Amino acid sequence: MNDKNIMESHMGTTAIKISARDVQVYYGDNHAIKDVSIDIEDKTVTAFIGPSGCGKSTFLRCLNRMNDTIDICNVTGSIRIDDEDIYDRRVDPVQLRAKVGMVFQKPNPFPKSIYDNVAYGPRIHGLAQNKADLDEIVERALRRGAIWNEVKDRLQSPGTGLSGGQQQRLCIARAVATEPEVLLMDEPCSALDPIATAQVEELIDELRQSFSVVIVTHSMQQAARVSQKTAFFHLGNMVEYGETGQIFTTPQDPRTESYITGRIG
Numbered sequence: 001m002n003d004k005n006i007m008e009s010h011m012g013t014t015a016i017k018i019s020a021r022d023v024q025v026y027y028g029d030n031h032a033i034k035d036v037s038i039d040i041e042d043k044t045v046t047a048f049i050g051p052s053g054c055g056k057s058t059f060l061r062c063l064n065r066m067n068d069t070i071d072i073c074n075v076t077g078s079i080r081i082d083d084e085d086i087y088d089r090r091v092d093p094v095q096l097r098a099k100v101g102m103v104f105q106k107p108n109p110f111p112k113s114i115y116d117n118v119a120y121g122p123r124i125h126g127l128a129q130n131k132a133d134l135d136e137i138v139e140r141a142l143r144r145g146a147i148w149n150e151v152k153d154r155l156q157s158p159g160t161g162l163s164g165g166q167q168q169r170l171c172i173a174r175a176v177a178t179e180p181e182v183l184l185m186d187e188p189c190s191a192l193d194p195i196a197t198a199q200v201e202e203l204i205d206e207l208r209q210s211f212s213v214v215i216v217t218h219s220m221q222q223a224a225r226v227s228q229k230t231a232f233f234h235l236g237n238m239v240e241y242g243e244t245g246q247i248f249t250t251p252q253d254p255r256t257e258s259y260i261t262g263r264i265g
Helices: 003-010 056-062 093-099 114-124 131-144 164-176 194-207 220-226 244-249 254-260
Strands: 016-027 030-041 045-049 073-081 100-103 182-186 212-216 229-234 237-243
Touching: 016 056, 016 212, 030 056, 030 212, 030 229, 030 237, 045 056, 045 220, 056 182, 056 212, 056 229, 093 100, 100 164, 114 131, 114 164, 131 164, 164 182, 164 194, 194 212, 194 220, 212 220, 220 244, 229 244, 229 254, 237 244, 237 254, 244 254
Parallel strands: 045 212, 045 229, 100 182, 182 212
Antiparallel strands: 016 030, 016 073, 229 237
């Protein structure tokens, strides 16, 4: 920890969960992320906003090494979670993704029962000693996903039979079932109707009591509603990062102001 972080932790401000320094991402010759450095706090919702193709989802995927699955992708710089370098070759990406859960834009339940969707991660990571343990983990995760009451009587029904909003809450329950510390959400509401969106937003607010939540969103209104910190990305650069209220009311950079007021986007 540097002096500033030590000072802040003594002052009782939120601890830093993720620390990125000089991150560059290349897809072949395309320089998609340029020199991003950011400290993301624990127990906080951090929103990444910016126009399409500005790099916000690409950077999000660096935080659980999802970009490793793309052959032509090359990530440099340093990303540390709890001061551990997640790109260290001793780090197993599968274990990392148990610690850093992810929810995608389109709800993507497995073609399995509601129960098995949630039990899948805990099973492969050996988190349950027996069936009773697993039952408890599944119920806890579904409660955290704010969907237990809707599905508790049909846990053996297919997850794909739920409505879109329910499927997304199931996917959130699946992501939290492995007890991650960080939850990444890539436009989690863009395929949902306004009522389902409101339910997921309410859920995000509850989840931040347990996790560091990082959300990519196209909707500035959503960022304003759910996040405490906001980072604005433009053309692969992180232009500005700060308290959400400050970013939306008194942005420091003219590019942020242009985006917020609808002149670029």
